[in-house]
Amino acid sequence: MNAPEAFNSDTWTVAGRTFTSRLIVGTGKYKSLEENAAAVAASGAEIVTVAVRRVNISDPSQPMLTDFIDPKQITYLPNTAGCFTADDAIRTLRLAREAGGWNLVKLEVLGEAKTLYPDMRETLKATEVLVKEGFEPMVYCVDDPIAAKQLEEAGAVAIMPLGAPIGSGLGIQNRVTIRLIVEGAGVPVLVDAGVGTASDAAQAMELGCDGVLMNTAIAEAKDPVLMARAMKAAVEAGRFAYLAGRMQKRRYADPSSPLAGLI
Amino acid sequence: MAGGISIVEMLGHLGLDHRKVAVERNFEIVPRATLSEVAVADGDAYEIVHFVGGG
Numbered sequence: 001m002n003a004p005e006a007f008n009s010d011t012w013t014v015a016g017r018t019f020t021s022r023l024i025v026g027t028g029k030y031k032s033l034e035e036n037a038a039a040v041a042a043s044g045a046e047i048v049t050v051a052v053r054r055v056n057i058s059d060p061s062q063p064m065l066t067d068f069i070d071p072k073q074i075t076y077l078p079n080t081a082g083c084f085t086a087d088d089a090i091r092t093l094r095l096a097r098e099a100g101g102w103n104l105v106k107l108e109v110l111g112e113a114k115t116l117y118p119d120m121r122e123t124l125k126a127t128e129v130l131v132k133e134g135f136e137p138m139v140y141c142v143d144d145p146i147a148a149k150q151l152e153e154a155g156a157v158a159i160m161p162l163g164a165p166i167g168s169g170l171g172i173q174n175r176v177t178i179r180l181i182v183e184g185a186g187v188p189v190l191v192d193a194g195v196g197t198a199s200d201a202a203q204a205m206e207l208g209c210d211g212v213l214m215n216t217a218i219a220e221a222k223d224p225v226l227m228a229r230a231m232k233a234a235v236e237a238g239r240f241a242y243l244a245g246r247m248q249k250r251r252y253a254d255p256s257s258p259l260a261g262l263i
Numbered sequence: 264m265a266g267g268i269s270i271v272e273m274l275g276h277l278g279l280d281h282r283k284v285a286v287e288r289n290f291e292i293v294p295r296a297t298l299s300e301v302a303v304a305d306g307d308a309y310e311i312v313h314f315v316g317g318g
Contacts (some may be wrong), residue, residue, distance in 0.1 A: 026318030036316060051317025052285075054310065060278030065314055081317050094292050095312050099285035101295070166318070215318030 010239065012210045014188050015104055015136040015157040017075070021046045022205065023235045024077065024190065026215025030224065033068040039218055040069055043228035047075045049106055049213065051082070052096045071100070077138065079106040084119070086126035093135060104157070105130070108140035116166040116193075120147050124154055131155030140192050143173075145180040152187055159185050160213060163204060164194025167216045171200040175207055182208040198227075198234035205238025206246070271299040274311070284313045 011018050025045040030036035040048055048069060056062060078096030080089035086109055093105050109126055111119035118141055130137045131154060138158035139151050148159045161181055164170035171194060172178060182189050188210035195201050195214040204212045212235055221227035270293060274281045286293045287310040293301055 027316035028318040030316060033316075049318055050314040052312050053315045053317075055279055055284055055313050057277045057279070057311070064283065065316055066283060076314060078314065079317055091287075095285040095287060095310070096314075097285075098292050098295055099283070099313060 010243070012188055014138065014210075017104065019046045019075075021232075021235075022211035022239055023201070023231055024049065024211060024213040025218060025228070025231075026213070027065060027069065028081075028215050029219035033063055033065060035224060036065075036219075037068040039224045039228040040074065041228075042225045042232065043218065044232045045074070047077050049077045049079045049215070052078055052080075052092050052099065075104070076100055076102075077104060077106050080108050080126075082110070083108070084110050084122075086122040086129065089122075089126045090129050090133075093130060093137075094133075097135065103134055103136045105135055105137055106140065106160070107137040107156075118142055118162070120144075124150055127151055127154040127156055138190070143177040143181065145177060145184050148181045148189075149184055152185060156187065158188040158190060158210075160190045160192035162193040163191045163200065164196075166193040168194055169196030169217055169220075170194055171196050172203055172207075175203070178204070178209065179207045195231075198230040201231050201234040202238035202241070205235055206242050208242055211235070268303050269299050270301050270303060273303050274298075277311075279311065284311050286311055 011020050012022060021044045023043055023045050024047045025040055025043050026049045027036055078100060080092045083089040083092055089107055089109050096105060107126055109119050109122040111117045120142055127137055127139055136157045138160055139156040140160045141147055141151055143161040151159055161178060163172040190211040190213050191204035191209050192213040195217045201212045218224050218228045270286055271281045281298055289308055
């Protein structure tokens with residue numbers, strides 16, 4: 001890919017849908033729906049994750065997410081956050097499909113509340129059932145290349161390993177396994193969870209990931225809208241650096257100015 | 264709940280826009296296209312969900 005082409009037409013495709021932005025943002029933890037919408041706009045994201053929850057029938061007039069972030073403009077990716085069994089996750093996504101009318105979903109099945117680490121046995125089970133039912137699951141998983149391969153074989157349309165525990169902001173803890181997952185995958189790989197600041201997002205992209213999914217890093221920044229813009233820049237910077245191909249590391253210095261003609 | 268009304272009418276009574284929610288009746292999804300046809304019966308258990316902010 002030459003440079004002008006990379007600037008203008010670098011896209012990625014998941015389950016037949018093509019996107020320009022490689023940043024997916026969550027819509028939780030914001031102070032207001034207005035702030036949330038402004039952060040999504042600043043991030044340039046074309047996909048947002050959303051949760052599926054009971055309506056509050058005691059106050060049906062309260063403002064809804066869809067009034068602030070238009071599902072016709074931005075792809076809603078329903079998640080199964082808070083589900084600890086395959087059955088709960090499948091039930092949630094069947095409802096999500098009925099509410100939204102599309103098959104592209106984010107599957108996460110959690111193992112315990114303390115770490116929010118994924119339960120891979122339940123996750124794999126849920127993936128198999130969902131694929132049979134016609135869903136296109138993007139799957140949150142451990143940073144384990146074998147588990148990633150098993151999910152892909154089960155029909156996951158994207159592999160989304162954690163960089164660090166959800167909401168921790170610790171950054172990518174195991175760059176080696178993230179890179180192994182990228183090298184082994186035939187579907188898009190996105191780091192999902194653990195990003196704390198812009199350099200973490202750039203690092204994920206420099207490892208060759210197709211994208212990054214984050215929520216807390218933006219929502220809990222002191223200025224979420226500014227951080228959303230920083231993440232947009234970081235994802236682009238990391239992506240272009242990956243495409244450009246970084247220099248080799250050396251153990252010693254190598255002068256940048258020519259030695260010939262030295263006075 | 265008064266008998267003989269449809270799920271769409273029930274949602275209307277609750278102040279909910281049926282286009283923005285999904286409904287499960289007795290643990291079975293009610294397809295969107297049939298919300299106005301399925302009658303609410305005594306003893307039915309409903310889950311009514313929508314999209315909210317999440318990560």
